[in-house]
Amino acid sequence: MIKFVVFLCGAIVMSFxxxxxxxxxxxxxxSVFVWGSLISVFLxxxxxxxxxxxxxxxRNPSSRKLSLMILIPGILFLTFPLYSAAIADWIxxxxxxxxxxxxxxxxxxxxAPSLFLGIVSPYTAKLMICSLHTSGRTIGTLYALSTFGxxxxxxxxxFYLITIAGTNALIVGQGILLIALSVPLFFMKLVCRAGEN
Amino acid sequence: MAKTRxxxxxxxxxxxxxxxxxxxxxxxxxxxxxxxQYISVIEDTxxxxxxxxxxxxxxxxxxxxxxxxxxxxxxxxxxxxxxxAFLEREPQDALFVGLxxxxxxxxxSRYYPNANIDVAEIDPDMExxxxxxxxxxxxxxxxxxxxxxxxxxxxxxxKYDWIVLDAYQNDYIPFHLTTLEFLKEVKSRLKDDxxxxxxxTAPFRNKFFDSMVMTYRKxxxxxxxxxxxxxxxxxxxxxxxxxPAGRAAVEAxxxxxxxxxxxxxxxxxxxxxxxxxxxxxxxxARVLTDDFAPVNLYQHQKSGAR
Numbered sequence: 372m373i374k375f376v377v378f379l380c381g382a383i384v385m386s387f388x389x390x391x392x393x394x395x396x397x398x399x400x401x402s403v404f405v406w407g408s409l410i411s412v413f414l415x416x417x418x419x420x421x422x423x424x425x426x427x428x429x430r431n432p433s434s435r436k437l438s439l440m441i442l443i444p445g446i447l448f449l450t451f452p453l454y455s456a457a458i459a460d461w462i463x464x465x466x467x468x469x470x471x472x473x474x475x476x477x478x479x480x481x482x483a484p485s486l487f488l489g490i491v492s493p494y495t496a497k498l499m500i501c502s503l504h505t506s507g508r509t510i511g512t513l514y515a516l517s518t519f520g521x522x523x524x525x526x527x528x529x530f531y532l533i534t535i536a537g538t539n540a541l542i543v544g545q546g547i548l549l550i551a552l553s554v555p556l557f558f559m560k561l562v563c564r565a566g567e568n
Numbered sequence: 569m570a571k572t573r574x575x576x577x578x579x580x581x582x583x584x585x586x587x588x589x590x591x592x593x594x595x596x597x598x599x600x601x602x603x604x605q606y607i608s609v610i611e612d613t614x615x616x617x618x619x620x621x622x623x624x625x626x627x628x629x630x631x632x633x634x635x636x637x638x639x640x641x642x643x644x645x646x647x648x649x650x651x652x653a654f655l656e657r658e659p660q661d662a663l664f665v666g667l668x669x670x671x672x673x674x675x676x677s678r679y680y681p682n683a684n685i686d687v688a689e690i691d692p693d694m695e696x697x698x699x700x701x702x703x704x705x706x707x708x709x710x711x712x713x714x715x716x717x718x719x720x721x722x723x724x725x726x727k728y729d730w731i732v733l734d735a736y737q738n739d740y741i742p743f744h745l746t747t748l749e750f751l752k753e754v755k756s757r758l759k760d761d762x763x764x765x766x767x768x769t770a771p772f773r774n775k776f777f778d779s780m781v782m783t784y785r786k787x788x789x790x791x792x793x794x795x796x797x798x799x800x801x802x803x804x805x806x807x808x809x810x811x812p813a814g815r816a817a818v819e820a821x822x823x824x825x826x827x828x829x830x831x832x833x834x835x836x837x838x839x840x841x842x843x844x845x846x847x848x849x850x851x852x853a854r855v856l857t858d859d860f861a862p863v864n865l866y867q868h869q870k871s872g873a874r
Binding site: 393396397398399400401402403463466469530533534536537538539540 | 603604690715716717718719722723742743744747749750857858859860861862865866
């Protein structure tokens with residue numbers, strides 16, 4: 372279950388990034404500055420999330436808290452269509468220049484969700500590490516799952532999902548998925564069993 | 569762990585390297601990976617033609633006759649001018665979205681020297697290439713703006729008589745220049761009874777073509793389609809006037825334009841290809857919007873009509 376969460380969060384981050392380019396294009400175009408903003412903001416979110424996730428993981432970690440970390444981006448995604456156009460339109464009318472405008476829009480729309488999704492990997496690692504003898508393997512497995520999820524998220528979104536549904540519907544769908552994941556996590560008890568890593 | 573995958577993604581998106589081979593008669597004059605595309609300028613020394621290519625096996629993006637750089641080399645660029653027969657007046661202000669080799673704005677300014685021309689082109693290298701290799705020159709009436717076409721249209725305060733949309737490559741179409749929202753923004757930049765003309769490439773009547781027809785029909789009260797004979801290009805002409813332009817009226821105006829302007833292309837022959845967009849409309853195709861526009865995938869899917 373928890374490995375599946377890591378995989379799916381990895382998939383959703385990159386899927387959201389692909390969709391993010393489509394969210395930005397109507398107001399900010401598809402110039403190199405838009406791509407630069409988008410990618411750097413996602414990386415900033417993930418980087419801050421990794422750090423924060425590690426910090427939080429050392430403070431009485433539980434799968435209940437992890438479920439909250441997934442619930443928050445879930446709600447952000449679920450309500451995305453309610454605020455995204457308003458924010459993007461507002462930044463467009465401010466016209467802060469071809470570099471600052473897409474950067475600011477990316478920060479406003481993508482930083483918080485990518486930060487919370489970044490928390491998941493290190494936090495899960497802490498929850499899953501039962502012994503220092505196997506901690507390397509645990510962390511390696513989680514990294515691999517997260518990145519493999521990202522690959523799947525990228526390919527499936529850009530090759531397939533965008534032909535069957537609109538951008539907003541897909542983001543809302545991901546929100547529902549994250550919320551659905553957070554529910555069982557909330558009631559789950561993670562205990563290290565002997566023989567498991 | 570994320571760094572490499574982003575870097576790779578960035579490279580794949582922005583710097584596609586494409587090797588290519590030349591025909592024996594072809595000479596490579598210039599090549600560059602610009603911020604947005606691979607640009608090569610090739611001269612065919614036998615046919616005395618020079619053109620821009622973004623990929624080896626693709627049609628050229630634009631080009632000229634080396635010995636007659638003011639003429640229009642490609643059929644689709646000639647066909648675009650048939651849309652002038654839908655205007656009831658002499659165009660004063662024109663906008664081109666997409667520069668390419670600059671052949672169309674150059675040709676237009678030759679026949680309409682008093683018109684004010686704006687060109688929106690995203691790629692600064694494309695402008696440099698048009699100037700250096702395709703004898704395109706800006707002047708006080710013709711200005712190139714290095715900007716995303718959508719943003720230029722959205723920010724424009726001016727209105728135009730004639731707007732030419734030609735910003736699609738054969739292998740890559742910017743989705744935000746295909747949507748209903750974009751076409752409505754374009755429409756809002758038209759003067760009364762202004763005309764929009766768009767070059768759509770659809771090699772085997774793909775799904776992209778089906779959706780473009782329906783999207784134009786939703787955005788504009790009247791849409792006409794001219795089909796290329798030498799290439800897979802379709803020229804969409806959209807008007808905002810409430811009265812549709814009948815075939816006879818368009819043909820008559822094309823004849824009048826030929827006589828008045830002495831065009832070196834046969835507008836009357838192109839006008840004779842007049843078709844209402846009804847002939848291509850297929851209700852099963854989805855209208856493209858900012859929310860839903862999988863254009864680059866639709867390009868590779870066969871038309872759903874028949």
